[in-house]
Amino acid sequence: MASAAVATPTNSTSSAFHPHANIHAHHTLPARPTPISSGDFDTSHPIEVRKYLRTYGLTPPSVEGFEAQTQRCLALLELKKTPIEKYQYLTSLRATNVDLFYRLLAGNIKEITPLIYTPTVGEACQRWSEIYTQPEGLYLSFSDKGKLASVIQNWPRNVEITVITDGSRILGLGDLGINGMGIPVGKLALYTACAGIRPDATLPLMLDLGTGNKALREDPLYLGSRREKVTPDEEREFLDELMAALTERWPGCVQSYIILCSQCSKLSDLDSIVIQYEDFKNPFPSLERYRDTYTMFNDDIQGTGAVILAGFINAVKTSGIPAKDQRAVFLGAGSAGVGVAKQIVQFFINEGLTEDQARRCFWLVDSKGLVTNDRGDKLAEHKVYFSRDDNNGKQLTNLLDIVNDVKPTILMGLSTIGGAFDAQILTRMAELNDHPIIFPLSNPSSKSECTFEEAVKHTNGRALFASGSPFPSLEFEGKTLTPGQGNNMYVFPGIGLGAILSKAVNVTQDMIYASAEALSTALNEQEVAAGWLYPDIRRIREVSVVVTRGVIRAAPSARRR
Ligand SMILES: NC(=O)C1=CN([C@@H]2O[C@H](COP(=O)(O)OP(=O)(O)OC[C@H]3O[C@@H](n4cnc5c(N)ncnc54)[C@H](OP(=O)(O)O)[C@@H]3O)[C@@H](O)[C@H]2O)C=CC1
Numbered sequence: 001m002a003s004a005a006v007a008t009p010t011n012s013t014s015s016a017f018h019p020h021a022n023i024h025a026h027h028t029l030p031a032r033p034t035p036i037s038s039g040d041f042d043t044s045h046p047i048e049v050r051k052y053l054r055t056y057g058l059t060p061p062s063v064e065g066f067e068a069q070t071q072r073c074l075a076l077l078e079l080k081k082t083p084i085e086k087y088q089y090l091t092s093l094r095a096t097n098v099d100l101f102y103r104l105l106a107g108n109i110k111e112i113t114p115l116i117y118t119p120t121v122g123e124a125c126q127r128w129s130e131i132y133t134q135p136e137g138l139y140l141s142f143s144d145k146g147k148l149a150s151v152i153q154n155w156p157r158n159v160e161i162t163v164i165t166d167g168s169r170i171l172g173l174g175d176l177g178i179n180g181m182g183i184p185v186g187k188l189a190l191y192t193a194c195a196g197i198r199p200d201a202t203l204p205l206m207l208d209l210g211t212g213n214k215a216l217r218e219d220p221l222y223l224g225s226r227r228e229k230v231t232p233d234e235e236r237e238f239l240d241e242l243m244a245a246l247t248e249r250w251p252g253c254v255q256s257y258i259i260l261c262s263q264c265s266k267l268s269d270l271d272s273i274v275i276q277y278e279d280f281k282n283p284f285p286s287l288e289r290y291r292d293t294y295t296m297f298n299d300d301i302q303g304t305g306a307v308i309l310a311g312f313i314n315a316v317k318t319s320g321i322p323a324k325d326q327r328a329v330f331l332g333a334g335s336a337g338v339g340v341a342k343q344i345v346q347f348f349i350n351e352g353l354t355e356d357q358a359r360r361c362f363w364l365v366d367s368k369g370l371v372t373n374d375r376g377d378k379l380a381e382h383k384v385y386f387s388r389d390d391n392n393g394k395q396l397t398n399l400l401d402i403v404n405d406v407k408p409t410i411l412m413g414l415s416t417i418g419g420a421f422d423a424q425i426l427t428r429m430a431e432l433n434d435h436p437i438i439f440p441l442s443n444p445s446s447k448s449e450c451t452f453e454e455a456v457k458h459t460n461g462r463a464l465f466a467s468g469s470p471f472p473s474l475e476f477e478g479k480t481l482t483p484g485q486g487n488n489m490y491v492f493p494g495i496g497l498g499a500i501l502s503k504a505v506n507v508t509q510d511m512i513y514a515s516a517e518a519l520s521t522a523l524n525e526q527e528v529a530a531g532w533l534y535p536d537i538r539r540i541r542e543v544s545v546v547v548t549r550g551v552i553r554a555a556p557s558a559r560r561r
Pocket residue numbers: 169170171172173281299300304307331332333334335336337365366367368369413414415416417441442443444447467468469486487488489
């Protein structure tokens with residue numbers, strides 16, 4: 001396990017500068033420590049560094065400060081007209097000067113995150129084949145099955161954390177096959193910007209397991225295999241091999257635990273890997289299969305559950321309604337919907353409810369309507385826990401009817417259906433509650449169940465609001481109202497860093513819950529006074545420290561490596 005994985009955005013050189021090198025006597029210069037890399041041309045490098053790197057004379061003479069560099073980047077960004085052009089500019093900046101990219105991102109997180117993450121990453125994934133210019137991660141195809149370990153050997157660096165997807169459910173945009181690579185790339189960029197993980201210790205990993213998206217398979221520019229999606233059994237066998245191969249190459253997880261028992265002295269030599277699953281269409285089987293045997297978590301189920309629980313804890317403080325009187329309607333009963341509902345169940349239990357009382361506070365709605373025991377279809381396993389048995393034979397399918405029937409205090413959207421919370425539904429929520437909790441959480445913005453403006457307008461500014469993608473602040477009755485962003489980016493960097501630093505063998509439910517509790521306490525006085533549900537995103541590095549600390553403290557000490 002490498003020591004501190006933490007990089008600061010103010011590091012100006014990625015290559016080691018040797019302070020004792022004789023910088024003037026070129027004929028006696030030692031060999032360069034590494035081959036020339038694009039970051040070596042950073043215009044902030046002092047003259048001595050340029051001479052040491054042998055880039056002296058190859059960059060303009062002026063040694064720039066970070067401020068001037070940032071000013072130029074922001075001006076260049078401003079010149080790009082569309083979000084996708086800005087995305088492309090930032091992609092090329094990362095490829096040509098990784099330090100500058102992260103200084104820019106970490107210093108302008110509120111402005112730049114929407115360009116490398118949701119919502120722009122959604123469009124980037126939809127157009128990935130069209131805009132592809134350079135490799136940014138590792139691709140493993142189903143045809144590599146049986147040889148995954150040897151393909152993984154091609155990755156040139158040691159890795160501490162990977163984000164993997166098969167592209168089968170990219171945000172709310174459906175199956176995008178290997179075009180989903182933008183998601184691991186974007187999430188890992190946030191690991192560096194928000195939690196300081198060294199970029200070269202991260203691995204974006206795309207599983208090319210075919211795609212159910214016919215248009216992609218027929219697109220001449222599509223860069224993945226043109227096969228139908230593999231079966232769940234084939235996928236499971238592939239993932240079994242993958243998990244073993246990843247931990248064989250970077251043997252933190254299970255293997256290092258075993259090594260710890262027999263050879264403690266070897267521990268410091270080990271590199272560990274934390275594995276984050278992202279945007280799989282049905283991620284429940286893999287979470288169940290690997291959570292107790294590998295250092296892994298599923299961000300859509302667990303990260304989302306934690307971040308929404310944190311905002312919910314703060315919303316409940318404002319609404320003043322005790323757990324036993326909460327009634328939650330969830331539009332969407334998939335990985336995120338069930339993940340969020342389960343984390344809130346845990347909170348309700350901690351607030352004194354029995355598990356059965358807690359479970360009964362939820363009404364989940366999927367594409368067929370209210371999830372009930374008797375509606376006539378075979379429910380997917382993950383929905384059964386929340387399935388209602390008290391609907392008296394009524395099979396409600398319309399969201400407004402469900403809201404009228406249930407009279408909820410909370411309306412969550414994790415359905416991928418943009419605009420599903422219409423004026424009537426929002427108005428009804430405001431009639432039912434002084435402070436309705438309204439969280440349209442689907443991404444990207446086009447899939448958000450409502451906008452902030454709509455929520456404010458139809459609830460007279462009384463909604464306790466958070467959305468998955470960012471919306472701007474607005475003026476309402478002389479006051480500036482600022483929306484919360486309920487996005488797992490508030491927690492996954494801290495969960496991943498906490499898992500790395502604590503050397504936890506598994507990412508336990510206690511660690512996930514702790515990340516939520518920690519985030520809920522990370523608001524400063526001004527944010528609390530303003531009634532915010534989440535801290536200002538500009539403080540994300542401080543916030544990630546709080547989340548990481550919570551996660552480390554919750555990591556079971558007896559099982560740390
Ligand atoms: N804010 C955040 O941090 C996060 C947001 N998300 C967002 O949440 C959304 C859902 O993600 P995820 O749960 O993983 O996706 P899933 O595909 O697992 O779940 C989607 C759910 O929405 C339901 N649904 C689809 N159409 C309708 C409809 N017309 N009416 C009611 N329900 C419908 C589906 O029904 P059925 O089961 O019948 O198919 C399913 O239950 C995505 O947009 C994603 O971007 C996800 C993770 C984090």
